[in-house]
Amino acid sequence: MSKAPIRVAVTGAAGQIGYALLPRIASGQMFGADQPVILHMIEIPNEKAMAALKGVAMELEDCAFPLLRDMVLTSDPNVGFKDVNWACLVGAKPRGPGMERNDLLKDNGAIFVGQGRAIAQHAAKDVRVAVVGNPCNTNAWICMQAAKGVPKERFTAMTRLDQNRAQAQLAARAKVAITDVTGALIWGNHSATQVPDFYNAKIKGKSAFDVIQDEAWLKGDFLKTVQQRGAAIIAARGVSSAMSAANALVDHVRDLHMATPAGEYRSVCVCSDGRYGIPEGLLFSYPIRSDGKGGWSVVQGLTLNDFLKEKIAATVKELEGEREIVKHLIA
Ligand code: NAD
Ligand code: LMR
Numbered sequence: 001m002s003k004a005p006i007r008v009a010v011t012g013a014a015g016q017i018g019y020a021l022l023p024r025i026a027s028g029q030m031f032g033a034d035q036p037v038i039l040h041m042i043e044i045p046n047e048k049a050m051a052a053l054k055g056v057a058m059e060l061e062d063c064a065f066p067l068l069r070d071m072v073l074t075s076d077p078n079v080g081f082k083d084v085n086w087a088c089l090v091g092a093k094p095r096g097p098g099m100e101r102n103d104l105l106k107d108n109g110a111i112f113v114g115q116g117r118a119i120a121q122h123a124a125k126d127v128r129v130a131v132v133g134n135p136c137n138t139n140a141w142i143c144m145q146a147a148k149g150v151p152k153e154r155f156t157a158m159t160r161l162d163q164n165r166a167q168a169q170l171a172a173r174a175k176v177a178i179t180d181v182t183g184a185l186i187w188g189n190h191s192a193t194q195v196p197d198f199y200n201a202k203i204k205g206k207s208a209f210d211v212i213q214d215e216a217w218l219k220g221d222f223l224k225t226v227q228q229r230g231a232a233i234i235a236a237r238g239v240s241s242a243m244s245a246a247n248a249l250v251d252h253v254r255d256l257h258m259a260t261p262a263g264e265y266r267s268v269c270v271c272s273d274g275r276y277g278i279p280e281g282l283l284f285s286y287p288i289r290s291d292g293k294g295g296w297s298v299v300q301g302l303t304l305n306d307f308l309k310e311k312i313a314a315t316v317k318e319l320e321g322e323r324e325i326v327k328h329l330i331a
Helices: 016-026 047-063 101-108 111-122 136-146 160-174 208-212 215-227 229-237 243-257 306-329
Strands: 006-011 037-042 068-074 086-089 128-131 155-157 185-187 195-197 266-271 283-290 296-298
Touching (some): 037 047, 128 136, 128 243, 136 266, 136 283, 160 208, 160 215, 160 266, 185 283, 185 306, 195 215, 208 215, 243 283, 266 296
Parallel strands (some): 006 086, 037 068, 128 155
Antiparallel strands (some): 155 266, 266 283
8 A cells, every 4th residue: 555645845945956856855765765745845925936936846747756646836834834744944045155154144044933833833743844044053943943832853954965075075085985984974063163073984984084094184175175065166156056955955854764774873953952062952963863763863972082072162152153143033
């Protein structure tokens, strides 16, 4: 017997990431090849955006995806989040050249208040939320605060793109296959203060630090390349990453939906309960394992040396500063 469809909301569905993401969800790459989906595609109440959304829906129809059971097109969050099991919050302004992601807080923060409220009122009881719109950690914090009654552990923000970037850089440097790099990990904020951890990452099962044997590169170019990759893509393309961002979101949700293989973890921003000395309540990127039944846990016992501790302190400080800027949005 075929499974009941999962309802997946995507905000910003007519945007760049939406265009790269929706066919991946509809083709089964997010929830599995036997899992039907219903897409709730949410845009702003603007004639141009809604016309573009209609075009995206026409293209999805033309793909004739066997798993795509229905589509809901709307600019009303109360309709868009009705009964959804997953909410992918992508819709927000992207940064342009010369901006940091938290320069977007003023423009984007308020979006997540209304969406959080609508999710609390209308989504399915098991709803889970993945925030991509930048600055995603703090937007997820806003959404979590606004969505009264929805358990805090349901809110995540995306550092999977940074993890994938770190994995790719380490593989290229060590001249190994991407699958030879495991345990690549991002601590903290999806921003220039993020901490790509090359001590706990492994290459063919050995510490990446020991295999690469180039501390200056790891602490210098590697760190900077991963931290600044988003800006480098904006400089090259004129617009921010979309294909790799959509791919990372597929990875993020799929890996929370399925059980994490033994001995592995993924970078996911979740609400801190104080683990690793991170202040409670911050949406912080940690090593996460999923139980495949909707639950997750922070992997404990990873070693944080003085270098990592110092970098983590800086990313915590930035997240606390961002929270200070937006806390007035939450009455
Ligand atoms: P885009 O401008 O191409 O598309 C954004 C879409 O969101 C637009 O169609 C816009 O109309 C829509 N939108 C705006 N406000 C909305 C709202 N309140 N409800 C519903 N839809 C709304 O931008 P994009 O390139 O798709 O990027 C979207 C966001 O994702 C940006 O904030 C960007 O910075 C962020 N991003 C995050 C990561 C990450 O790793 N976390 C990676 C890439 C991009
Ligand atoms: C990225 O990391 O590519 C995105 O967050 C977009 C950006 O503004 O850098």
